[in-house]
Amino acid sequence: MNLTLNVWRQPNRNTEGQMVKYNVKDISPEMSFLEMLDVLNEDLLHAGQDPVAFDHDCREGICGSCDLFINGRSHGPEKGTTTCQLHMRKFSDGDTITIEPWRATAFPVNKDLSVDRSAFDRIIQAGGYVSVNTGGVPDGNEIPVPKDIADRAFEAATCIACGACVAACKNASAMLFVSAKVSQLALLPQGKPERKTRVENMVAQMDKEGFGACSNIGSCAAECPVGISLENIAILNREYIAAKATSNNLA
Numbered sequence: 001m002n003l004t005l006n007v008w009r010q011p012n013r014n015t016e017g018q019m020v021k022y023n024v025k026d027i028s029p030e031m032s033f034l035e036m037l038d039v040l041n042e043d044l045l046h047a048g049q050d051p052v053a054f055d056h057d058c059r060e061g062i063c064g065s066c067d068l069f070i071n072g073r074s075h076g077p078e079k080g081t082t083t084c085q086l087h088m089r090k091f092s093d094g095d096t097i098t099i100e101p102w103r104a105t106a107f108p109v110n111k112d113l114s115v116d117r118s119a120f121d122r123i124i125q126a127g128g129y130v131s132v133n134t135g136g137v138p139d140g141n142e143i144p145v146p147k148d149i150a151d152r153a154f155e156a157a158t159c160i161a162c163g164a165c166v167a168a169c170k171n172a173s174a175m176l177f178v179s180a181k182v183s184q185l186a187l188l189p190q191g192k193p194e195r196k197t198r199v200e201n202m203v204a205q206m207d208k209e210g211f212g213a214c215s216n217i218g219s220c221a222a223e224c225p226v227g228i229s230l231e232n233i234a235i236l237n238r239e240y241i242a243a244k245a246t247s248n249n250l251a
């Protein structure tokens with residue numbers, strides 16, 4: 001396939017960026033989207049130009065690093081798929097593909113398509129832990145957990161923190177991400193001792209980072225590559241209201 005790419009180029013976070021058009025030729029339909037970008041970068045290097053910077057790591061749909069906005073959608077046109085697992089057979093010969101970074105105040109652009117998602121790390125650090133006894137290893141079945149609760153907690157824990165929910169939201173809200181992290185611990189008995197302080201601290205850090213408010217339109221869940229449910233936002237709201245009702249923190 002021969003394709004036209006409109007790629008966002010930005011030298012650093014302090015410099016204005018712009019869309020730049022490139023042409024790539026002889027792209028195999030069996031290539032992944034990132035392999036296609038590798039071909040583009042090889043062409044740019046051979047031409048003595050600066051390659052396009054983009055984030056990637058495992059290329060197996062696990063780490064969430066490959067955060068690209070493709071033709072107006074987080075991770076591209078295929079539902080439930082990260083950019084690295086998106087294949088070029090989803091496109092046609094002669095297509096024009098627009099590739100942008102996540103666009104959110106809390107995700108400043110490092111360079112080109114690479115953004116700083118450390119805001120997510122700070123939210124997790126604000127409250128994402130549980131109290132544990134660091135003595136002997138407890139028996140795996142010491143604390144019974146009903147299967148439906150374990151399944152719901154596991155589903156929330158599958159969040160890969162890619163930021164697709166933020167990119168898809170018109171408000172750049174991080175509610176789906178934060179709710180998944182709150183839910184996976186709040187649902188389990190091991191996470192209940194800190195459930196009130198955890199949700200207060202994580203929501204406060206989310207607001208501090210500059211993420212927008214949730215409008216409950218569902219675009220976050222629709223674009224999430226691992227299918228995190230909107231039910232988690234309901235859990236987060238319930239946990240937050242309950243925490244604030246008995247909190248000593250009046251801020």
